[in-house]
Amino acid sequence: MTCTxxxxxSDGDRFLPSPYASPSNHSLTLLPLSDPEKRRYGxxxxxxxxxxxxxxxxxxxxVLIVGAGGLGSPLALYLAAAGVGHISLVDDDVVDESNLHxxxxxxxxxxxxxxxxxxxxxxxxxxxxxxxxxxxxxFTSENAMGLLQGHDVIADGTDNFQTRYLVNxxxxxxxxxxxxxxxxxxxxxxSVFGAPGGPCYRCLYPEPPPPGLVPSCAEGGVLGVLPxxxxxxxxxxxLKLLLGIGTPLIGxxxxxxxxxxxxxxxxxxxxxxxxxxxxxxxxxxLIDYDAFCGLEAVPEMTVVELNDRQARDTAPYLLDVRxxxxxQLASIGGxxxxxxxxxxxLHELNRDEELVVYCRTGVRSAQAVRLLQDHGFGxxxxxxxxxxxxxxxxxxxxxxx
Amino acid sequence: xxxxxxVRVRLFxxxxxxxxxxxxxxxxxxxDSVGAALSALGRTYPVIADYRRWIRxxxxxxxxxEDTLLKSxxxxxxxxxVSGG
Ligand SMILES: [Zn+2]
Numbered sequence: 001m002t003c004t005x006x007x008x009x010s011d012g013d014r015f016l017p018s019p020y021a022s023p024s025n026h027s028l029t030l031l032p033l034s035d036p037e038k039r040r041y042g043x044x045x046x047x048x049x050x051x052x053x054x055x056x057x058x059x060x061x062x063v064l065i066v067g068a069g070g071l072g073s074p075l076a077l078y079l080a081a082a083g084v085g086h087i088s089l090v091d092d093d094v095v096d097e098s099n100l101h102x103x104x105x106x107x108x109x110x111x112x113x114x115x116x117x118x119x120x121x122x123x124x125x126x127x128x129x130x131x132x133x134x135x136x137x138x139f140t141s142e143n144a145m146g147l148l149q150g151h152d153v154i155a156d157g158t159d160n161f162q163t164r165y166l167v168n169x170x171x172x173x174x175x176x177x178x179x180x181x182x183x184x185x186x187x188x189x190x191s192v193f194g195a196p197g198g199p200c201y202r203c204l205y206p207e208p209p210p211p212g213l214v215p216s217c218a219e220g221g222v223l224g225v226l227p228x229x230x231x232x233x234x235x236x237x238x239l240k241l242l243l244g245i246g247t248p249l250i251g252x253x254x255x256x257x258x259x260x261x262x263x264x265x266x267x268x269x270x271x272x273x274x275x276x277x278x279x280x281x282x283x284x285x286l287i288d289y290d291a292f293c294g295l296e297a298v299p300e301m302t303v304v305e306l307n308d309r310q311a312r313d314t315a316p317y318l319l320d321v322r323x324x325x326x327x328q329l330a331s332i333g334g335x336x337x338x339x340x341x342x343x344x345x346l347h348e349l350n351r352d353e354e355l356v357v358y359c360r361t362g363v364r365s366a367q368a369v370r371l372l373q374d375h376g377f378g379x380x381x382x383x384x385x386x387x388x389x390x391x392x393x394x395x396x397x398x399x400x401x
Numbered sequence: 402x403x404x405x406x407x408v409r410v411r412l413f414x415x416x417x418x419x420x421x422x423x424x425x426x427x428x429x430x431x432x433d434s435v436g437a438a439l440s441a442l443g444r445t446y447p448v449i450a451d452y453r454r455w456i457r458x459x460x461x462x463x464x465x466x467e468d469t470l471l472k473s474x475x476x477x478x479x480x481x482x483v484s485g486g
Contacts, residue, residue, distance in 0.1 A: 067486055069486055070485070070486055071486040072486070156486075157486050158484075158486050159484060159485055159486035160484050161482070161484045164484060181486070182482070182483045182484055182485055182486060183483060183485040183486065184414045184415065184483035184484075184485050185414070185418065187413060187414050187417075187483065188483075189480075189482075189483060204457055204464075204482075205455065205457060205482045207455075208482070209452070209455040209481070209482065220418075220485070222485055227485070227486065253480070255413060255480065257413075260423070264462065264478070265462065266459040266462050266463065266464065266478060266480065267459075267462060267463045267464060268464040269464055340418070340419035340448045341419075341448075343447040343448070343450070343451055344447040344448075371451070
Protein backbone atom coordinates (compact mmCIF):
# COMPACT_ATOMS: atom_id res chain seq x y z
CA MET A 1 0.00 0.00 0.00
CA THR A 2 1.56 3.23 -1.06
CA CYS A 3 -1.27 5.68 -0.71
CA THR A 4 -0.12 8.82 1.04
CA UNK A 5 -2.02 11.99 1.71
CA UNK A 6 -1.47 15.25 3.46
CA UNK A 7 -1.69 14.60 7.18
CA UNK A 8 -0.91 10.95 6.73
CA UNK A 9 2.69 10.90 5.71
CA SER A 10 4.38 7.57 5.76
CA ASP A 11 6.40 7.89 8.91
CA GLY A 12 7.15 4.22 9.03
CA ASP A 13 5.19 3.27 12.11
CA ARG A 14 1.69 4.30 11.23
CA PHE A 15 0.92 0.66 10.75
CA LEU A 16 2.57 -1.59 13.22
CA PRO A 17 4.36 -4.52 11.69
CA SER A 18 1.36 -6.47 12.78
CA PRO A 19 1.87 -10.17 13.44
CA TYR A 20 -1.89 -10.58 13.36
CA ALA A 21 -2.49 -8.94 10.02
CA SER A 22 -5.10 -11.15 8.49
CA PRO A 23 -4.21 -12.75 5.21
CA SER A 24 -7.50 -11.95 3.54
CA ASN A 25 -7.24 -8.22 4.15
CA HIS A 26 -3.85 -6.87 3.22
CA SER A 27 -3.91 -8.20 -0.30
CA LEU A 28 -7.17 -6.43 -1.12
CA THR A 29 -7.18 -3.62 -3.57
CA LEU A 30 -8.30 -0.50 -1.80
CA LEU A 31 -10.95 1.55 -3.51
CA PRO A 32 -10.80 5.35 -3.33
CA LEU A 33 -13.33 7.06 -1.06
CA SER A 34 -16.22 8.88 -2.70
CA ASP A 35 -16.90 12.53 -1.84
CA PRO A 36 -19.80 11.68 0.51
CA GLU A 37 -17.56 9.13 2.21
CA LYS A 38 -14.82 11.71 2.61
CA ARG A 39 -17.31 14.04 4.27
CA ARG A 40 -18.72 11.31 6.48
CA TYR A 41 -15.40 9.95 7.71
CA GLY A 42 -13.54 13.27 7.73
CA UNK A 43 -12.98 13.49 11.49
CA UNK A 44 -11.65 9.96 11.57
CA UNK A 45 -9.47 10.38 8.49
CA UNK A 46 -7.90 13.41 10.19
CA UNK A 47 -6.24 11.03 12.65
CA UNK A 48 -2.77 10.32 11.27
CA UNK A 49 -3.14 6.75 12.55
CA UNK A 50 -6.12 6.28 10.25
CA UNK A 51 -5.78 8.65 7.30
CA UNK A 52 -7.30 8.05 3.88
CA UNK A 53 -5.52 4.76 3.53
CA UNK A 54 -6.77 3.47 6.87
CA UNK A 55 -10.30 4.47 5.98
CA UNK A 56 -10.02 2.66 2.67
CA UNK A 57 -8.70 -0.29 4.54
CA UNK A 58 -11.75 -0.29 6.82
CA UNK A 59 -13.96 -0.02 3.76
CA UNK A 60 -12.32 -3.16 2.35
CA UNK A 61 -12.60 -5.08 5.65
CA UNK A 62 -15.01 -7.85 6.53
CA VAL A 63 -16.13 -8.47 10.11
CA LEU A 64 -18.37 -11.27 11.35
CA ILE A 65 -20.41 -10.36 14.43
CA VAL A 66 -21.94 -13.31 16.23
CA GLY A 67 -24.98 -12.16 18.18
CA ALA A 68 -27.09 -9.02 17.69
CA GLY A 69 -27.79 -8.46 21.38
CA GLY A 70 -26.15 -6.47 24.17
CA LEU A 71 -22.59 -6.61 22.82
CA GLY A 72 -23.71 -6.97 19.21
CA SER A 73 -25.54 -3.64 19.43
CA PRO A 74 -22.53 -1.36 20.03
CA LEU A 75 -20.36 -3.60 17.85
CA ALA A 76 -22.64 -3.35 14.86
CA LEU A 77 -23.52 0.31 15.38
CA TYR A 78 -19.98 1.58 15.84
CA LEU A 79 -18.33 -0.65 13.25
CA ALA A 80 -20.96 0.38 10.71
CA ALA A 81 -20.60 4.04 11.64
CA ALA A 82 -16.81 3.81 11.44
CA GLY A 83 -17.07 2.55 7.87
CA VAL A 84 -16.22 -1.15 8.13
CA GLY A 85 -17.23 -2.05 4.60
CA HIS A 86 -18.71 -5.52 5.08
CA ILE A 87 -20.48 -6.58 8.24
CA SER A 88 -21.98 -10.02 8.62
CA LEU A 89 -24.41 -10.63 11.46
CA VAL A 90 -25.45 -14.02 12.82
CA ASP A 91 -28.42 -14.31 15.16
CA ASP A 92 -31.60 -16.33 15.36
CA ASP A 93 -33.42 -14.36 18.02
CA VAL A 94 -36.46 -12.10 18.07
CA VAL A 95 -36.51 -8.68 19.76
CA ASP A 96 -38.07 -8.96 23.22
CA GLU A 97 -39.15 -6.03 25.35
CA SER A 98 -36.67 -7.12 28.03
CA ASN A 99 -33.80 -6.71 25.52
CA LEU A 100 -34.31 -3.00 24.96
CA HIS A 101 -32.61 -1.70 28.11
CA UNK A 102 -29.26 -2.94 26.81
CA UNK A 103 -29.71 -3.45 23.05
CA UNK A 104 -30.19 -0.04 21.43
CA UNK A 105 -29.71 -1.56 18.01
CA UNK A 106 -33.42 -2.35 18.31
CA UNK A 107 -36.34 -0.08 19.13
CA UNK A 108 -39.72 -0.43 20.78
CA UNK A 109 -41.44 -0.80 17.43
CA UNK A 110 -39.18 -3.78 16.69
CA UNK A 111 -40.47 -5.94 19.55
CA UNK A 112 -41.48 -9.27 18.05
CA UNK A 113 -39.43 -8.74 14.87
CA UNK A 114 -36.35 -10.69 13.98
CA UNK A 115 -33.27 -9.00 15.45
CA UNK A 116 -31.60 -9.24 12.05
CA UNK A 117 -34.41 -7.38 10.27
CA UNK A 118 -34.32 -4.67 12.86
CA UNK A 119 -30.51 -4.49 12.80
CA UNK A 120 -30.37 -4.35 9.01
CA UNK A 121 -32.79 -1.45 8.87
CA UNK A 122 -30.92 0.50 11.55
CA UNK A 123 -27.47 -0.10 10.05
CA UNK A 124 -28.59 0.80 6.55
CA UNK A 125 -29.93 4.08 7.89
CA UNK A 126 -26.78 4.67 9.91
CA UNK A 127 -24.43 4.08 7.00
CA UNK A 128 -25.65 3.39 3.45
CA UNK A 129 -22.05 3.16 2.19
CA UNK A 130 -21.43 -0.28 3.69
CA UNK A 131 -22.87 -3.70 3.04
CA UNK A 132 -24.52 -5.77 5.74
CA UNK A 133 -25.16 -9.49 5.35
CA UNK A 134 -27.46 -11.28 7.76
CA UNK A 135 -27.56 -14.96 8.61
CA UNK A 136 -30.69 -16.00 10.48
CA UNK A 137 -29.21 -19.00 12.23
CA UNK A 138 -27.55 -20.18 15.37
CA PHE A 139 -23.75 -20.32 15.11
CA THR A 140 -23.17 -24.08 15.17
CA SER A 141 -20.39 -26.56 14.54
CA GLU A 142 -22.02 -27.25 11.15
CA ASN A 143 -22.15 -23.69 9.82
CA ALA A 144 -19.32 -21.98 11.76
CA MET A 145 -16.45 -22.47 9.30
CA GLY A 146 -18.61 -21.47 6.34
CA LEU A 147 -19.85 -18.33 8.08
CA LEU A 148 -16.34 -17.33 9.11
CA GLN A 149 -14.86 -17.75 5.66
CA GLY A 150 -13.62 -14.57 4.02
CA HIS A 151 -13.72 -12.45 7.18
CA ASP A 152 -10.80 -10.56 8.67
CA VAL A 153 -12.02 -10.57 12.26
CA ILE A 154 -14.75 -12.34 14.20
CA ALA A 155 -16.34 -10.47 17.11
CA ASP A 156 -17.94 -12.64 19.77
CA GLY A 157 -21.14 -11.06 21.05
CA THR A 158 -22.80 -14.30 22.10
CA ASP A 159 -24.44 -14.93 25.43
CA ASN A 160 -23.53 -18.51 26.29
CA PHE A 161 -20.44 -20.61 26.88
CA GLN A 162 -21.19 -23.21 24.22
CA THR A 163 -21.11 -20.64 21.43
CA ARG A 164 -18.12 -18.82 22.94
CA TYR A 165 -16.02 -22.00 22.81
CA LEU A 166 -17.27 -22.66 19.31
CA VAL A 167 -16.35 -19.11 18.15
CA ASN A 168 -12.91 -19.57 19.69
CA UNK A 169 -12.32 -22.95 18.09
CA UNK A 170 -13.48 -21.75 14.67
CA UNK A 171 -11.22 -18.70 15.03
CA UNK A 172 -8.11 -20.75 15.82
CA UNK A 173 -8.83 -23.40 13.18
CA UNK A 174 -9.38 -20.76 10.47
CA UNK A 175 -6.70 -18.28 11.60
CA UNK A 176 -9.19 -15.40 11.89
CA UNK A 177 -8.62 -13.46 15.15
CA UNK A 178 -11.46 -13.46 17.67
CA UNK A 179 -12.21 -10.23 19.51
CA UNK A 180 -13.87 -11.48 22.65
CA UNK A 181 -16.05 -9.73 25.21
CA UNK A 182 -18.39 -10.98 27.88
CA UNK A 183 -20.39 -9.37 30.66
CA UNK A 184 -21.88 -10.22 34.02
CA UNK A 185 -23.91 -7.84 36.18
CA UNK A 186 -21.53 -4.86 36.53
CA UNK A 187 -18.38 -6.46 35.09
CA UNK A 188 -16.90 -7.20 31.71
CA UNK A 189 -13.96 -9.05 30.18
CA UNK A 190 -12.32 -8.21 26.85
CA SER A 191 -9.43 -9.83 24.99
CA VAL A 192 -8.19 -10.76 21.54
CA PHE A 193 -7.82 -14.49 21.00
CA GLY A 194 -6.56 -16.57 18.14
CA ALA A 195 -4.01 -14.04 16.84
CA PRO A 196 -0.71 -15.60 15.73
CA GLY A 197 1.49 -16.23 18.77
CA GLY A 198 -1.22 -15.12 21.18
CA PRO A 199 -3.39 -17.23 23.44
CA CYS A 200 -6.87 -18.51 22.73
CA TYR A 201 -9.92 -18.62 24.98
CA ARG A 202 -9.10 -22.21 25.92
CA CYS A 203 -5.61 -21.17 27.06
CA LEU A 204 -7.33 -18.90 29.56
CA TYR A 205 -10.28 -21.11 30.45
CA PRO A 206 -9.54 -24.70 29.38
CA GLU A 207 -13.11 -25.89 29.78
CA PRO A 208 -16.50 -24.29 30.18
CA PRO A 209 -18.09 -24.33 33.61
CA PRO A 210 -21.13 -26.59 33.79
CA PRO A 211 -24.46 -24.96 32.98
CA GLY A 212 -25.93 -23.30 36.02
CA LEU A 213 -22.65 -22.55 37.76
CA VAL A 214 -22.35 -19.13 36.16
CA PRO A 215 -25.67 -17.31 35.83
CA SER A 216 -26.62 -15.84 32.47
CA CYS A 217 -27.78 -12.22 32.06
CA ALA A 218 -31.32 -13.54 32.24
CA GLU A 219 -30.63 -15.06 35.63
CA GLY A 220 -27.88 -12.86 37.05
CA GLY A 221 -29.09 -9.54 35.74
CA VAL A 222 -27.04 -6.94 33.91
CA LEU A 223 -26.79 -3.16 34.08
CA GLY A 224 -28.11 -1.88 30.75
CA VAL A 225 -25.15 0.34 29.93
CA LEU A 226 -22.58 -2.35 30.75
CA PRO A 227 -22.62 -4.26 27.44
CA UNK A 228 -22.49 -0.80 25.84
CA UNK A 229 -19.24 0.05 27.60
CA UNK A 230 -17.75 -3.37 27.04
CA UNK A 231 -19.03 -3.73 23.47
CA UNK A 232 -17.53 -0.39 22.48
CA UNK A 233 -14.18 -1.54 23.92
CA UNK A 234 -14.61 -4.65 21.82
CA UNK A 235 -15.43 -2.60 18.71
CA UNK A 236 -12.31 -0.51 19.38
CA UNK A 237 -10.17 -3.65 19.38
CA UNK A 238 -11.74 -4.74 16.10
CA LEU A 239 -10.88 -1.40 14.52
CA LYS A 240 -7.31 -1.52 15.87
CA LEU A 241 -6.79 -4.95 14.33
CA LEU A 242 -8.22 -3.88 11.00
CA LEU A 243 -6.14 -0.71 10.93
CA GLY A 244 -3.03 -2.33 12.39
CA ILE A 245 -2.61 0.42 14.97
CA GLY A 246 -1.84 0.57 18.67
CA THR A 247 -1.34 -2.36 20.99
CA PRO A 248 -4.20 -4.79 20.69
CA LEU A 249 -5.37 -6.88 23.66
CA ILE A 250 -3.44 -9.91 22.46
CA GLY A 251 -2.10 -11.76 25.51
CA UNK A 252 -3.98 -9.51 27.89
CA UNK A 253 -7.36 -9.87 29.53
CA UNK A 254 -9.04 -6.56 30.29
CA UNK A 255 -11.34 -6.62 33.31
CA UNK A 256 -13.80 -3.80 33.81
CA UNK A 257 -15.81 -3.24 36.96
CA UNK A 258 -18.45 -0.55 36.56
CA UNK A 259 -19.22 -0.24 40.27
CA UNK A 260 -15.67 0.54 41.33
CA UNK A 261 -14.88 2.19 37.97
CA UNK A 262 -11.74 0.06 37.74
CA UNK A 263 -9.97 -1.33 34.71
CA UNK A 264 -7.47 -4.13 35.30
CA UNK A 265 -5.40 -5.99 32.78
CA UNK A 266 -3.99 -9.42 33.45
CA UNK A 267 -1.34 -10.81 31.15
CA UNK A 268 -2.02 -14.23 29.69
CA UNK A 269 0.14 -16.39 27.47
CA UNK A 270 -0.50 -19.04 24.91
CA UNK A 271 -0.49 -22.37 26.74
CA UNK A 272 1.83 -24.82 24.92
CA UNK A 273 -0.39 -27.57 26.35
CA UNK A 274 -3.63 -26.02 25.01
CA UNK A 275 -5.68 -28.73 23.30
CA UNK A 276 -6.56 -26.30 20.51
CA UNK A 277 -3.66 -23.90 19.90
CA UNK A 278 -0.90 -25.71 21.83
CA UNK A 279 2.16 -27.43 20.45
CA UNK A 280 0.40 -30.76 20.12
CA UNK A 281 -3.24 -29.91 19.66
CA UNK A 282 -5.81 -32.64 20.10
CA UNK A 283 -8.74 -30.62 18.72
CA UNK A 284 -8.49 -30.42 14.95
CA UNK A 285 -12.12 -29.89 14.09
CA LEU A 286 -15.18 -28.27 15.62
CA ILE A 287 -16.73 -30.18 18.45
CA ASP A 288 -20.40 -30.98 18.49
CA TYR A 289 -21.29 -28.68 21.33
CA ASP A 290 -24.48 -30.37 22.33
CA ALA A 291 -22.41 -33.43 23.16
CA PHE A 292 -19.63 -31.29 24.60
CA CYS A 293 -22.00 -29.68 27.06
CA GLY A 294 -24.11 -32.79 27.49
CA LEU A 295 -24.62 -33.36 31.15
CA GLU A 296 -25.74 -36.42 32.90
CA ALA A 297 -29.44 -35.72 33.29
CA VAL A 298 -30.71 -35.07 36.78
CA PRO A 299 -33.96 -36.59 38.09
CA GLU A 300 -36.86 -34.26 37.38
CA MET A 301 -40.39 -33.67 38.52
CA THR A 302 -42.85 -31.79 36.31
CA VAL A 303 -44.91 -28.91 37.64
CA VAL A 304 -48.08 -30.93 36.99
CA GLU A 305 -46.77 -33.79 39.10
CA LEU A 306 -45.74 -31.43 41.91
CA ASN A 307 -49.15 -29.78 41.84
CA ASP A 308 -50.87 -33.20 42.09
CA ARG A 309 -48.66 -34.25 44.95
CA GLN A 310 -49.42 -31.04 46.81
CA ALA A 311 -53.14 -31.52 46.23
CA ARG A 312 -52.90 -35.08 47.62
CA ASP A 313 -51.00 -33.89 50.68
CA THR A 314 -47.94 -35.92 49.77
CA ALA A 315 -45.93 -32.89 48.80
CA PRO A 316 -42.15 -33.34 48.76
CA TYR A 317 -39.88 -30.91 50.61
CA LEU A 318 -39.50 -27.83 48.41
CA LEU A 319 -36.15 -26.05 48.12
CA ASP A 320 -35.81 -22.66 46.37
CA VAL A 321 -32.21 -21.95 45.25
CA ARG A 322 -32.79 -18.46 43.86
CA UNK A 323 -31.43 -15.23 45.29
CA UNK A 324 -33.34 -13.47 48.10
CA UNK A 325 -34.17 -10.54 45.76
CA UNK A 326 -36.02 -12.92 43.45
CA UNK A 327 -38.29 -14.05 46.26
CA GLN A 328 -40.00 -10.65 46.14
CA LEU A 329 -40.79 -11.12 42.46
CA ALA A 330 -42.46 -14.53 42.61
CA SER A 331 -42.51 -17.63 44.77
CA ILE A 332 -44.26 -20.95 45.25
CA GLY A 333 -42.97 -21.37 48.78
CA GLY A 334 -40.36 -23.72 50.19
CA UNK A 335 -37.06 -23.10 51.93
CA UNK A 336 -34.78 -20.50 50.36
CA UNK A 337 -31.09 -21.37 50.12
CA UNK A 338 -29.36 -19.52 47.24
CA UNK A 339 -27.30 -21.84 45.04
CA UNK A 340 -24.08 -20.13 46.09
CA UNK A 341 -24.76 -20.88 49.76
CA UNK A 342 -26.01 -24.42 49.28
CA UNK A 343 -22.73 -26.25 49.81
CA UNK A 344 -22.22 -24.53 53.17
CA UNK A 345 -25.83 -25.04 54.34
CA LEU A 346 -26.37 -28.72 53.55
CA HIS A 347 -26.77 -29.45 57.26
CA GLU A 348 -30.11 -27.64 57.13
CA LEU A 349 -31.49 -30.35 54.84
CA ASN A 350 -32.43 -33.99 55.40
CA ARG A 351 -30.59 -36.52 53.22
CA ASP A 352 -33.36 -39.10 53.49
CA GLU A 353 -36.21 -36.82 52.54
CA GLU A 354 -37.66 -36.41 49.07
CA LEU A 355 -36.50 -32.99 47.88
CA VAL A 356 -37.73 -30.95 44.93
CA VAL A 357 -35.46 -28.06 43.99
CA TYR A 358 -36.60 -25.08 41.95
CA CYS A 359 -35.34 -21.77 40.56
CA ARG A 360 -36.60 -19.41 37.88
CA THR A 361 -36.15 -21.69 34.86
CA GLY A 362 -34.68 -24.96 36.15
CA VAL A 363 -31.06 -24.24 35.22
CA ARG A 364 -29.66 -23.35 38.63
CA SER A 365 -31.80 -25.96 40.35
CA ALA A 366 -30.32 -28.65 38.08
CA GLN A 367 -26.88 -27.58 39.28
CA ALA A 368 -28.18 -27.72 42.86
CA VAL A 369 -29.51 -31.25 42.35
CA ARG A 370 -26.10 -32.34 41.05
CA LEU A 371 -24.45 -30.80 44.08
CA LEU A 372 -26.95 -32.48 46.41
CA GLN A 373 -26.41 -35.85 44.70
CA ASP A 374 -22.67 -35.47 45.18
CA HIS A 375 -23.32 -35.03 48.90
CA GLY A 376 -25.53 -38.07 49.36
CA PHE A 377 -28.97 -36.57 48.83
CA GLY A 378 -30.25 -39.51 46.81
CA UNK A 379 -33.87 -38.28 46.63
CA UNK A 380 -33.25 -34.79 45.20
CA UNK A 381 -35.13 -33.86 42.04
CA UNK A 382 -35.24 -30.82 39.78
CA UNK A 383 -38.50 -28.98 39.13
CA UNK A 384 -38.56 -29.07 35.34
CA UNK A 385 -38.89 -25.61 33.82
CA UNK A 386 -38.89 -23.96 37.24
CA UNK A 387 -41.23 -21.15 38.25
CA UNK A 388 -41.70 -20.24 34.63
CA UNK A 389 -43.31 -23.60 33.89
CA UNK A 390 -45.41 -23.28 37.05
CA UNK A 391 -46.73 -19.94 35.84
CA UNK A 392 -47.47 -21.23 32.33
CA UNK A 393 -49.01 -24.56 33.27
CA UNK A 394 -50.39 -24.27 36.81
CA UNK A 395 -50.90 -20.77 38.09
CA UNK A 396 -50.77 -17.72 35.79
CA UNK A 397 -50.98 -15.53 38.91
CA UNK A 398 -47.30 -16.32 39.50
CA UNK A 399 -45.53 -13.66 37.44
CA UNK A 400 -42.88 -14.59 34.91
CA UNK A 401 -39.85 -12.38 35.41
CA UNK B 402 2.78 -3.78 62.48
CA UNK B 403 3.91 -7.05 61.06
CA UNK B 404 7.04 -7.02 58.94
CA UNK B 405 5.14 -9.27 56.54
CA UNK B 406 2.54 -7.83 54.20
CA UNK B 407 -0.53 -10.01 53.62
CA VAL B 408 -1.39 -11.64 50.33
CA ARG B 409 -4.17 -9.55 48.84
CA VAL B 410 -6.80 -11.70 47.15
CA ARG B 411 -9.09 -9.94 44.67
CA LEU B 412 -12.34 -11.54 43.62
CA PHE B 413 -14.21 -10.94 40.39
CA UNK B 414 -17.66 -11.57 38.93
CA UNK B 415 -19.39 -14.67 40.29
CA UNK B 416 -16.94 -15.19 43.14
CA UNK B 417 -17.33 -11.61 44.26
CA UNK B 418 -21.09 -11.88 44.11
CA UNK B 419 -21.33 -15.22 45.88
CA UNK B 420 -18.84 -14.47 48.66
CA UNK B 421 -19.94 -10.87 49.07
CA UNK B 422 -16.25 -9.89 49.15
CA UNK B 423 -14.17 -8.09 46.55
CA UNK B 424 -10.95 -8.35 48.51
CA UNK B 425 -9.68 -10.78 51.16
CA UNK B 426 -6.37 -10.51 52.99
CA UNK B 427 -4.50 -13.73 53.79
CA UNK B 428 -1.52 -14.07 56.08
CA UNK B 429 1.42 -14.69 53.77
CA UNK B 430 2.87 -17.11 56.33
CA UNK B 431 -0.14 -19.40 55.93
CA UNK B 432 -0.35 -19.61 52.16
CA ASP B 433 2.83 -20.27 50.22
CA SER B 434 1.19 -21.09 46.89
CA VAL B 435 -1.91 -20.32 44.84
CA GLY B 436 -3.19 -23.83 45.57
CA ALA B 437 -2.75 -23.33 49.32
CA ALA B 438 -4.55 -20.00 49.11
CA LEU B 439 -7.47 -21.57 47.22
CA SER B 440 -7.70 -24.36 49.80
CA ALA B 441 -7.69 -21.89 52.67
CA LEU B 442 -10.30 -19.70 50.96
CA GLY B 443 -12.41 -22.75 50.11
CA ARG B 444 -12.69 -23.63 53.79
CA THR B 445 -14.14 -20.22 54.62
CA TYR B 446 -16.06 -19.75 51.37
CA PRO B 447 -17.35 -23.09 50.05
CA VAL B 448 -18.29 -21.41 46.78
CA ILE B 449 -14.56 -21.04 46.06
CA ALA B 450 -14.16 -24.77 46.57
CA ASP B 451 -17.09 -25.42 44.20
CA TYR B 452 -15.65 -23.19 41.49
CA ARG B 453 -12.00 -24.09 42.01
CA ARG B 454 -11.62 -26.05 38.81
CA TRP B 455 -12.85 -23.11 36.74
CA ILE B 456 -10.96 -20.32 38.50
CA ARG B 457 -8.18 -18.65 36.54
CA UNK B 458 -5.69 -17.30 39.10
CA UNK B 459 -3.37 -14.42 38.30
CA UNK B 460 -0.50 -13.35 40.56
CA UNK B 461 0.59 -9.73 40.33
CA UNK B 462 -1.49 -9.41 37.15
CA UNK B 463 0.16 -12.31 35.36
CA UNK B 464 -1.45 -15.61 34.53
CA UNK B 465 -0.61 -18.23 37.19
CA UNK B 466 -1.54 -21.77 38.17
CA GLU B 467 -2.04 -23.61 41.44
CA ASP B 468 1.70 -24.30 41.80
CA THR B 469 2.66 -20.65 41.51
CA LEU B 470 4.37 -19.56 44.72
CA LEU B 471 3.07 -16.65 46.76
CA LYS B 472 5.08 -14.29 48.85
CA SER B 473 4.35 -11.44 51.20
CA UNK B 474 2.68 -8.52 49.44
CA UNK B 475 1.56 -10.46 46.37
CA UNK B 476 -1.77 -9.78 44.74
CA UNK B 477 -3.78 -12.87 43.81
CA UNK B 478 -6.69 -12.26 41.42
CA UNK B 479 -9.31 -14.99 41.09
CA UNK B 480 -11.02 -14.69 37.72
CA UNK B 481 -13.85 -16.84 36.44
CA UNK B 482 -15.31 -16.86 32.96
CA VAL B 483 -18.55 -14.98 32.38
CA SER B 484 -20.82 -15.63 29.45
CA GLY B 485 -23.22 -12.72 29.18
CA GLY B 486 -23.52 -10.72 26.01
ZN1 LIG C 1 -5.20 -22.07 23.27
